Amino acid sequence: MxxxxxxxxxxxxxxxxxxxxxxxxxxxxxxxxxxxxxxxxxxxxxxxxxxxxxxxxxxxxxxxxxxxxxxxxxxxxxxxxxxxxxxxxxxxxxxxxxxxxxxxxxxxxxxxxxxxxxxxxxxxxxxxxxxxxxxxxxxxxxxxxxQVRRIFPEQWPGHAKAVAKAFESQGFKYLEDQNGAFTDGYFPIALSNKDxxxxxxxxxxxxxxxxxxxxxxxxxxxxxxxxxxxxxxxxxxxxxxxxxxxxxxxxxxxxxxxxxxxxxxxxxxxxxxxxxxxxxxxxxxxxxxxxxxxxMEHPSIALASYIKRAHRISGPTRHHIRVGCRYSSGIGGGPSGDMLMLGVTKTSWHAVGERIGTLLTYINNPFSAxxxxxxxxxxxxxxxxxxxxxLSDERDVERLTDGFVRMAALLASSALSAITEHPFLASYGEKVRQIGMLSKRNKVLTDVLAACLDGPAPLRKFLFEKVIRDAPPLGDLLQDPALLRGHIRKSSAGVWxxxxxxxxxxxxxxxxxxxxxxxxxxxxxxxxxxxxxxxxxxxxxxxxxxxxxxxxxxxxxxxxxxxxxxxxxxxxxxxxxxxxxxx
The missing domain is CATH 3.50.50.60 (FAD/NAD(P)-binding domain)
Structure with a gap:
């Protein structure tokens, strides 16, 4: 040198x-x-x-x-x-x-x-x-x-297609190009990816x-x-x-x-x-x-659920996020398109991640600085x-809370409720991060847990309620605004x-x-x-x-x-x- x-x-x-x-x-x-x-x-x-x-x-x-x-x-x-x-x-x-x-x-x-x-x-x-x-x-x-490309709907797995139908049921229009005219709507994600x-x-x-x-x-x-x-x-x-x-x-x-x-x-x-x-x-x-x-960071909140077998990631395209939706919250003076919601069909590299889908919402334009x-x-x-x-600015808490309620409505739609089960508030806490790290031990653990999740329905219900979920049931959160806001503060995360x-x-x-x-x-x-x-x-x-x-x-x-x-x-x-x- x-x-x-x-x-x-x-x-x-x-x-x-x-x-x-x-x-x-x-x-x-x-x-x-x-x-x-x-x-x-x-x-x-x-x-x-x-x-x-x-x-x-x-x-x-x-x-x-x-x-x-x-x-x-x-x-x-x-x-x-x-x-x-x-x-x-x-x-x-x-x-x-x-x-x-x-x-x-x-x-x-x-x-x-x-x-x-x-x-x-x-x-x-x-x-x-x-x-x-x-x-x-x-x-x-x-x-x-x-090189920039998109994975278009004909290559989406069942979960991503259902997310798109759920967006349509909420009145959002399809946009071919995320980097085109900046308007509200759902779209294929633009990726730095070729072949x-x-x-x-x-x-x-x-x-x-x-x-x-x-x-x-x-x-x-x-x-x-x-x-x-x-x-x-x-x-x-x-x-x-x-x-x-x-x-x-x-x-x-x-x-x-x-x-x-x-x-x-x-x-x-x-x-x-x-x-x-x-x-x-x-x-x-x-x-x-x-x-x-x-x-500044983009604060996010996630709502996860079990994806039925036929609707998971499949085929030659391996990217886990195919569809997103830009929307305007109308809260706190935020600009047009101040929110983003993503349909995540695979939440981690391991076998459990292949069975859990997520709706992830983050604030495009946070006030907190x-x-x-x-x-x-x-x-x-x-x-x-x-x-x-x-979340130092309360308007950001309010927008994430509104986003969570919107995600719950999407999961309850006919398109998503038909292919998912056991919705729960997801967080990227230390336990999730540790099991997400690449290791032989984590692969063995997640292979065993994934097999159990695909097993009898009573066993799956027990695992979601007693092992996987670490927040109150979704219904309790939606019925108690103060409880929901508290868990959003606890469970929200940055997106790097x-x-x-x-x-x-x-x-x-x-x-x-x-x-x-x-x-x-x-x-x-x-x-x-x-x-x-x-x-x-x-x-x-x-x-x-x-x-x-x-x-x-x-x-x-x-x-x-x-x-x-x-x-x-x-x-x-x-x-x-x-x-x-x-x-």
Missing amino acids: HSDYDYVIVGGGSAGCVLAARLSQSPGVRVLLCEAGQDLPLDNIPPSILDSYPGTAYLNPNFMWAGLRARPTADRPAGKYDQARILGGGSSINGQFFNRGAPADYDEWERRGAAGWRWDTVLPYFRKTETDLDFDGDLHGKAGPI EKRVSVATAYLTAEVRGRRNLTIATETTVTRLMFDGTTCTGVELHTRGQIESVRAREVILSAGAIHSPAIMLRSGIGPGDELAGMGVPVVKALRGVGKNL SGEVTLDSPDWRQFPSVSLGM HVSCTCRMGAANDPGAVTDAEGRVHGVQQLRVVDASIFPVIPGANTNAPTIMVAEKIAAGMLGELVNAKIRKPALAMAANSAMAAHS
């Missing part, structure tokens, strides 16, 4: 891989991409990552940050918070959803001070990311690195040609311990790699470590709320009170402290879309951390480019918006490089002319 680079990119996730590929297009620029997790050689990608069914990837502890946890709340204990630790980041292990949110989401970004980020200015970069295999037109790209294989940034952007560039170095299993400074100018990074600490200098450092680790690195390095840093004994390089604040990332210690070997703060902890905004906004190009306010030669700079979380799975953000900022940086090359000859000519005139 060299000691000097033009750009050091910290984090090889959905933003970092895009930046590495785009910036290294300029052959005179030396780029270092640092990733804490393992590499994904193109000729040896694990089958669990390539699989259309993502559960064997996102439930594999080898691909995660071990030990990262969310702080306890008044309603629930501390719990593990999963974040990817692998080249490609979330795009290598996530559910493969590739959607954008509403045009109004990005107009809101600009209203909040992110100049140049309204819908009509970000749409070209969404199009640049993708090759849509199903649709053409002004809203779709046809030449980008990420039944995941398409991640690690494969789509870091191609063999890109990896072969002499000006690009990819350093995996390499952790950035801190940023280095000369005054308020970032001069490079300190790395921990293969058991050794080394320093690397850079003309510019770009943090793309995600909405938890990017602010944590800044805090350890002296950029953040001055009083908090001083109390931690960290010398203050630049006091910015917004670093680590304003954390009180989460934060802080430090318990400036030691880079200790994880930051994460508070999700998902943490965002907004280094948000973009104007220089005079005291809570803003970066400008519209990702440059950190008051700090030279340092940018943040990932989901942490979102001014507000969009109504979408965050992977596509994160890739779009990286594409847009990379284009601006490449433009700066071109302008610099143009200016240098012009300045030289001007100087020569001046010298000749003086002579």
Whole structure:
């Protein structure tokens, strides 16, 4: 590894891989991409990552940050918070959803001070990311690195078809294209997937040609311990790699470590709320009170049930979520399309998961923005402290409660009640998470339990009421609003879309951390480019918006490089002319 680079990119996730590929297009620029997790050689990608069914990837502890946890709340204990630790980041292990949110989401970004980020200015970069295999037109790209497709109704299993019929019974219309006109209705999920294989940034952007560039170095299993400074100018990074600490200098450092680790690195390095840093004994390089604040997530709630044998996942297409529905709650001033409901036909990789279907509702546009990332210690070997703060605004509790009631009505519809049994409020608690981890022991346990579930009806009823369900019966919840709200607070969960902890905004906004190009306010030669700079979380799975953000900022940086090359000859000519005139 060299000691000097033009750009050091910290984090090889959905933003970092895009930046590495785009910036290294300029052959005179030396780029270092640092990733804490393992590499994904193109000729040896694990089958669990390539699989259309993502559960064997996102439930594999080898691909995660071990030990990262969310702080306890008044309603629930501390719990593990999963974040990817692998080249490609979330795009290598996530559910493969590739959607954008509403045009109004990005107009809101600009209203909040992110100049140049309204819908009509970000749409070209969404199009640049993708090759849509199903649709053409002004809203779709046809030449980008990420292939996007949908699994249409003729390939849906019985459970997904029944969910669609239930949506129709509630008056929702069918939309062919989730990334088309943003209106209420149900649709096939848009996926970053081709030929039944995941398409991640690690494969789509870091191609063999890109990896072969002499000006690009990819350093995996390499952790950035801190940023280095000369005054308020970032001069490079300190790395921990293969058991050794080394320093690397850079003309510019770009943090793309995600909405938890990017602010944590800044805090350890002296950029953040001055009083908090001083109390931690960290010398203050630049006091910015917004670093680590304003954390947002999409809060969700699930209602599960047993799926009868003939209606489970089958056929060559393995993806577990085929159908979604966007709807407007009309609650608390939320925008149009502020809610999303999904039909999940398989809830985990194991045999029990194949027998449990879920309706999952999450808030596309939450009001709650009180989460934060802080430090318990400036030691880079200790994880930051994460508070999700998902239901701090009562309007979000009200919308999830309304969503739960809507899901109960869908399960009671003739379409779903005919193929499902034993509905129950589901939660992603510690017990569910533990049995969901990939292991031989869990496979044996779930194989036995699944056989019992498919056994005699009295045994199945006993297991659901005494073993699986950990909340009051559905009827009791629906009859007692206070009881339901309490269990929603206890059972709601994030969907791994943490965002907004280094948000973009104007220089005079005291809570803003970066400008519209990702440059950190008051700090030279340092940018943040990932989901942490979102001014507000969009109504979408965050992977596509994160890739779009990286594409847009990379284009601006490449433009700066071109302008610099143009200016240098012009300045030289001007100087020569001046010298000749003086002579």
